[in-house]
Amino acid sequence: MKIPFFPPDLFEDDRQVLLDVVREVALDPEQRFILGRRTGHFETVIRDAVGAADAVACSSGTSALTLVLRAMGVGPGDEVVVPAYGCAPLGAAPALLGATPVFADIDPATMVVDPVEVEKAVTGRTKVVMPAHVFSVMADMPTLRVIADGAGARLLEDSAVAQGGVLGGRAAGTWGDAGVYSFVQVKTFGMPGEGGMVVTGDPEIGRAVRMLRNHGQDGRTRFLHHRIGVNSRFDEVMAAFQLRRLPGLPARLERRARIGEYYTERFTGLPGVAPPPPGRDGRCFYVYSLLAEHRDALHDHLAARGIGSHVYYRSPLPRQAAFRTTGRDWPAAERACSRQLAIPIHPHLTDPQVEHIADEVCRFARS
Template identity: 30%
Template sequence: MTMYVWGYLNEYQQEREEILEAVDSVFGSGNLVWGPRVGQFEEAFAAYHGVAHCAGVDNGTNAILLALLAMGIEPGDEVITVSNTAAPTVLAIDQVGAVPVFVDIDPRTYLMDVEQVAAAITERTRCILPVHLYGQCVDMAPLEALAERHGLQILEDCAQAHGARHHGRVAGSIGRAGAFSFYPTKVLGAYGHGGATITSDPEVDAGMRRLRYYGMEETAYYVVARNGLNARLDEVHAEILRRKLTRLDDYIAGRRAVAARYEEALAGTDLLLPVTAEGNDHVYYVYVVQHPERDRIIEGMRKHDISLNISYPWPVHTQTGFAHFGYREGALPVTEDVAGRIFSLPMYPSLSESDQDRVVDALHKTLASL
């Protein structure tokens, strides 16, 4: 059992009574799919981010996909994003028929290199999709300026940045819309799949609500206004998320405490530790480090019964499932280079100091043996 699973189980044991109470309240109500709790969570989640609207959906992929559709992105439109991301970011773009245009990343933060975006804009560009990766935000001011100058929209991928802030603004509240995943391991996670899109644009919100419900108007059941999906957030996850949302800032504080201990304990090593970009409040969804002997380190840590994760070992543009985009190896040199060196250390709010000490001790021994 990995430490990532331990983190999930630790959280469940700590919050078990309230989680089971939430489940029982939904099951006992008879409203399992289309009751009041989704709306209550949406209202609370929108308020946390200081936006007007939130539409809950069934997963983070559809949060992006439906947002793109609600924003009017059509087949053939270009969406500028990055290849150093989870595949669902790009799958959503592809599934609406749009074309992802990749720019490279900053070698220290692993975030979109915003200086490359201007050169990537063409007459077909309609949207910029920055990925707030690993727990911190892309530098948004240059993107906002480009979007305004060229008449583009911004959709933020916030799947790994719940509660992260950029110059005081919460991730997801900066662009026209922000898409979130509530996969169990996220900073704010459900006990299964879930997602949401937030916006202050009533047109985008109305589109999200229609599209997540087969394309029907919520006030006119069985009347399809446009082709949509069955992609609603269910009541039980909404109620669990609503309750957990009140502890989101506590989860973030716990992750920052773990990150601070790593930074102190690993300061003397030759690992490249996480760098927080100027103006960012990092929430440390994952704690990503870098080393040229990454694979040997991972193998060495297994001998200490510690499994480490890589986010992500294969950039999207190099994967066979995305070969139709026409990118060749070498197209994004920084992305491809760091993909061979990055890996993640165990990171979750309930990681005890003793367990973290065990990770650090094993890592020191492994590094010394290289």
């Protein structure tokens, strides 16, 4: 039984849908391949689904992060507090604007940024607090909201992995002044291409991002540029594709959640292996990550039995050459880098495959 970490047939069931929308967009008399009416409709649907004031589709989640920081006025001399453990854009987005990413350590059990460490990292130069949801756990957004407000800083919620997650009755992405989703292939609402979305309760942020993504144009008059912008426009084919697939998202999320719950039930109490916390509040089930004392041996054990697994971040961001930071330590992030291992959780898994994966993790831990 071969079980890849991510399935090669992610969009096989949607093959005809994709072919249909390519033809539809190509033959539309409007002849708009970017930022047309389908993109506008997609933005409206996402905005209304999460209860935001605005939603702005961008070319990627990374681009969306950078544009929101620009819309918030981040620049040289400013600091942005980010997790020490996570994906490179957390540090790169503020750095590309001339600001300084200030790295805060994570909670050792959940791997999301620790609010206590965030509060320690805040200074008079802090412009934005930017937590990120990680794997299957959302950050403690209520506490981070209080910290950001107390510091007079904006709160930017990196929800790239968390679309569909809900914490305290509020959708992921809506706890901050703005939030960001990613639609890269393997995300919970992924698509066969790059793309992202900004959601915000602040209409001014929405207007700024909408202008910045299109070379500083306001969308009404072409070649009239109100500020320096970039090309971060969204594709009409992908907008049409996502609109067609959106009705099936709840079922796919539910399947992921059920697999995650089964894993957690099987793995709780295992020696040397720690699953994510149980429950559904504040969960997103993009990736199911274990913390294993003998991570590399577990990876090899699973591989020998045809099960794909994945190590995400082998070094904390502040230890990497691009962001090298000295003068302090991030012990929880360092430990996560040596213990984290993700196992398959995608909705294409069959029940026998899920049971096989769980059986092998348990067999390894008990041996």
